[in-house]
Amino acid sequence: MPGLPGTSGFVGEFMVILASSARLLVRLPGRHTLIIGAAYTLWMVKRVVFGEVANDKVAKLQDVQRREALVLRRWRSRCSCWASGRSR
Numbered sequence: 001m002p003g004l005p006g007t008s009g010f011v012g013e014f015m016v017i018l019a020s021s022a023r024l025l026v027r028l029p030g031r032h033t034l035i036i037g038a039a040y041t042l043w044m045v046k047r048v049v050f051g052e053v054a055n056d057k058v059a060k061l062q063d064v065q066r067r068e069a070l071v072l073r074r075w076r077s078r079c080s081c082w083a084s085g086r087s088r
Contacts, residue, residue: 013034013038
């Protein structure tokens with residue numbers, strides 16, 4: 001994601017701005033590049049997440065069914081237990 005606090009993009013962009021703060025000829029193109037990159041990323045995410053499905057085979061796919069949801073929930077809970085150190 002572009003420049004949102006808490007994401008790696010934000011940290012990278014912040015470091016670029018800090019590093020380029022010494023010279024005007026380096027700072028201006030750097031800032032413009034960050035703005036254009038953020039705008040492009042938002043445009044791309046909008047098209048990928050909210051755009052129309054172009055492939056007919058993908059359009060026919062159904063959502064997760066009850067049995068699949070049960071397996072996913074159990075997997076998620078086991079991963080959460082493992083990550084928190086409470087593994088069995």
